[in-house]
Amino acid sequence: MAELDITRPEVILFLNEAYEKEKRLRSYWVSKHKAQIQLAATLTREPTHYYEQDVTKHAMIEGMATITRDHKVSIRNRRKIPIRDAKSIPGIERLRHEHSLINLGVGNAKEDPRLARPDTDLSPDPVMRPIDPKTLKIFFKPKPHFGREKYLNARAKIQPEKKYYLPECVSWDHGWRMCDSKKPGKAMYGRNWILQKTLRNRVGPARDPDHYKIPTSSGYEKC
Known part of the structure; x- marks a missing residue:
């Protein structure tokens, strides 16, 4: 570094x-x-009556576990090369095929040059999207109007999907890419605040609509 x-x-x-x-x-x-x-x-605390040999004994007891681990026989066994079935794993060059951020449609190589890599490059994809240069300048400007706190406040106002490629924790599943969803419409049979609407409108309470009246039965009165 x-x-x-x-x-x-x-x-x-x-x-x-x-x-x-x-x-x-x-x-x-x-x-x-x-x-x-x-x-x-x-x-002014109470004396423990510890002697030098007590401290040495405690250090020796704690180090007894390393005797078996660091024994010369154990070292020789750890240096042995394990037996492998093959020297190379076939298909390793196609490990990233159709699984990169570009193939998933999440990232773009023009916006983030870090994603423009060959399929043989097995290094992990970046977690965070590139930071806007205007926002990054806030971090290097002097305090108190700029600095670390102002930078974090500006970053907090950005949507998570515009800062990261994929959700990094389970709590991000709720609300992730919320801009893609449609706003729910008004419920057809939802609760209506009739009293509040009639008292606070500009014309005041109105009469009941005609379909609220008691239906009249057909008889001699209609003849």
Whole structure:
């Protein structure tokens, strides 16, 4: 891994945030274990009456399990080459055939050059989609208007399917590619808030429709 160039502005901002985070974690740990630290510093705890041979005995007991593991016979057995049926596995060059992100229709080699690989390349496909350069610039700008928190807030507003190629956990199954689904229509026999609609409309309560009336039976009155 190449060494970081500490003269670059974005590296300096990253190191400053890392140092601040480490300082907060150390101060939190000291405040949380303040009582134990004071107890260890005052030396008022009860004596354990341990001697040097007791410490050596404890270390020897813990190391007894490694004697069998690190014995010369065990080392010789581990160095033996296992017997294999064949020197190579046939069909390994077609292992990625029709199973890559491009074949599944999830990724595009023009948008992500990392996907443009031959079928003989067995390295795993990338998990995350390429980050927008405009969003990535937020991470390297100075605080407080930019920085790590602003970058995470901007990334949180992006849909998961636009950040990752495939769901990475079970909780992502609910709502994954929700934009592809249609909005459910109004239920035909759903519950209607008739009283609320009539009292809050601009004309006030209206009379019942004609189909609410009691049906009249045909008789001499209609003759």
